[in-house]
Amino acid sequence: MRSRIERLFDNIEEGRAVFVSGYPNIFYYSGFTSEDAWLIISKDTRLIVTDSRYTVQAREQAPDFEIVDCAKGWRKIFEAVAEEEICFEENALTFGFFEKLKHNAVGKRFYKAQREIDAPRRIKDSAELKLIADAEHIGDMAFSHMLEFMRPGMTEREIALELEMFMKKHGASGLSFATIAASGVRSAMPHGVASDKIVKRGELLTLDFGCVYKGYCSDMTRTVVFGAPDGRQKEIYDLVFKAQTAAIGGIYEGIGCADADRIARGIISEAGYGKNFGHSLGHSVGVEIHEMPCFSPNSKDTLVSGNVMSVEPGIYIDGWGGVRIEDLIAVIDGEVVNLTSSDKNLIAI
Numbered sequence: 028m029r030s031r032i033e034r035l036f037d038n039i040e041e042g043r044a045v046f047v048s049g050y051p052n053i054f055y056y057s058g059f060t061s062e063d064a065w066l067i068i069s070k071d072t073r074l075i076v077t078d079s080r081y082t083v084q085a086r087e088q089a090p091d092f093e094i095v096d097c098a099k100g101w102r103k104i105f106e107a108v109a110e111e112e113i114c115f116e117e118n119a120l121t122f123g124f125f126e127k128l129k130h131n132a133v134g135k136r137f138y139k140a141q142r143e144i145d146a147p148r149r150i151k152d153s154a155e156l157k158l159i160a161d162a163e164h165i166g167d168m169a170f171s172h173m174l175e176f177m178r179p180g181m182t183e184r185e186i187a188l189e190l191e192m193f194m195k196k197h198g199a200s201g202l203s204f205a206t207i208a209a210s211g212v213r214s215a216m217p218h219g220v221a222s223d224k225i226v227k228r229g230e231l232l233t234l235d236f237g238c239v240y241k242g243y244c245s246d247m248t249r250t251v252v253f254g255a256p257d258g259r260q261k262e263i264y265d266l267v268f269k270a271q272t273a274a275i276g277g278i279y280e281g282i283g284c285a286d287a288d289r290i291a292r293g294i295i296s297e298a299g300y301g302k303n304f305g306h307s308l309g310h311s312v313g314v315e316i317h318e319m320p321c322f323s324p325n326s327k328d329t330l331v332s333g334n335v336m337s338v339e340p341g342i343y344i345d346g347w348g349g350v351r352i353e354d355l356i357a358v359i360d361g362e363v364v365n366l367t368s369s370d371k372n373l374i375a376i
Contacts, residue, residue, distance in 0.1 A: 031056055031147050032068060038143035044069035044110035045144060046128070046137075049119030051314045054242055055148055057089040066092070069110050076104060101131035114140035148313055149320060150333030155243060156357055159312065159335055162199070162245035163355050163366045165238050169193045170249055170369045177376050179228040179253045183208040186234070187221035194238040203237030203244040203316040214250070214348040217306055217341060228254040231348045232376075237316060244316045246337050247367050248353030251374045260350075263300075263342050264373045267350045270294040270340040271371070274308060275354065278338070280361045284326035291340040292324065300342045303349075309337035312355060332358045335366075 035056065039045060047053055047066035057066055057075060061084065064077040073092040075085050085094045095104055105128075113132065115125075117139040129137060151159065172193050177186055187206040194202070209219025211230040219233070226232055235248040250267075252260055270291040277290045288308040295304045308322035312335050320328035322336060330336070334357070341351030354367035 032073075034147040035068070035144065036070065038146045039114055039140065040112070040138075042110060043112040043114050043138070044072065044108055045140070046113050046115040047144065048124075049116050051148075052116065052119075052144055055314050057092055059085055059089045059092075060242070061085075065097075067104070067108055067113075069108065072108060072110075074104075074107075101128060102133065105132040105135060108135075110135075112136050112138060114138050114143065116141045116144055145319065148318060149311065150331065151313060151335055151357070152333070155313065156333075156335065156359060158241050158243040159245065159355070159357070160366045162203075162238055162240035162243050163247065164368075165194050165197050165199055165240060166236065166245045166247045167367065167369045168197060169236070169238075170234070170247070173234065174251075174374060174376070177226075177232075177251075177253075179226060179376070182223050182225050183210055183213075183221040183232075184223055186226070186232070187236075190234065190236055194236075199238035199240055201239040203239055203246055203312075207233065207235035207248075209233050209349075210253075212346055212348055214350070215343040215345050217343060217349070217351065226253055229257070231260060231350065233349060233351055235351065235353065237312075242314055244312050244314070246312050246316060246353065246355055247369065248339055248341075248351045249369060249371070249374075250350045250352060251376055253376045255375055256373060259347075261373065263344075264350050266295060266298050266300065267340055267342055267352055268371060268373075271338060271352045271354070274338050274340065275356060275363070275365065278330065278336075278356065278363050280330055280332055280358050280363070282330050284320050284322050284328045284330060285324055287330065287338075288322045288324050288326070291338075295340060295342060300344075303342045303344055304340060305343070306341070309339050309353075311336055330358055332361055334358050 050062045067074040075092045187208040208221035210226040210232040237246040274291040311318035339353030343349035
């Protein structure tokens with residue numbers, strides 16, 4: 028596969044340089060793991076601008092880049108860039124810093140290019156796919172551990188903390204996002220971050236969690252029940268399970284992302300719960316937990332080899348609770364591979 032920077036310039040107009048300021052793209056294009064840095068890239072230029080605290084680290088992690096101390100000043104740094112037109116990440120710059128850059132980049136013109144700079148990250152290479160699979164495996168191990176650990180009477184926060192500690196003890200450098208541990212009526216909140224609520228017998232608990240492993244994210248969701256499930260809990264769970272299973276089974280390389288969403292949404296809507304499934308079916312995962320493309324009803328994208336996607340239908344009923352099941356899938360050499368191995372049957376704790 029061609030290099031990431033070569034693929035970057037497939038999307039950038041000839042003769043323009045690229046200014047990278049957001050950590051995900053700094054890491055993706057250079058391998059440098061500090062947020063206190065900026066990249067300036069052109070066909071002939073590879074610069075990491077950082078300060079003296081990180082120069083040794085930058086040399087080790089990004090040997091193909093020239094290291095420039097930001098103490099040199101932005102005016103002199105930009106004087107060394109031959110290109111007069113510079114693309115930048117408009118979502119990763121504050122207005123104040125952007126004004127500072129424009130003031131110091133004498134004779135330069137800036138162009139918004141977030142989408143173009145992000146674009147190569149949509150397609151993961153074999154090394155990236157391996158790291159995401161490894162991160163997801165840590166999540167699978169964590170869920171198995173939690174099935175032995177969790178008991179009624181624990182708080183959501185206690186459960187989330189144990190889950191997070193397990194992942195970090197088994198290789199994770201951090202969390203993909205704040206762990207969602209939502210029980211009882213709180214499980215109707217798709218992003219119900221763990222609280223001090225006690226999980227009681229008879230309640231559903233939704234766990235949505237992920238970790239970062241060597242720079243790449245994992246993401247999975249499982250919903251369990253404390254004690255024997257009642258009839259409605261089984262009905263809603265079985266419906267979400269059916270929708271998720273059908274979606275994964277119906278996804279293939281070349282499918283429209285909106286069509287993938289429609290598989291699960293159609294099943295849930297036909298059962299009368301369409302209004303209770305308000306989010307998209309899934310999103311891409313990589314160096315960030317939410318990347319493009321997206322399994323959305325409005326998406327114009329098509330699934331291609333190298334895409335890694337979550338598949339996560341859910342039903343959320345205010346005042347009752349909710350169910351979500353999520354796996355990560357990847358398209359590898361034209362085949363859809365499920366990276367998540369945890370049991371998806373309704374588990375009673």
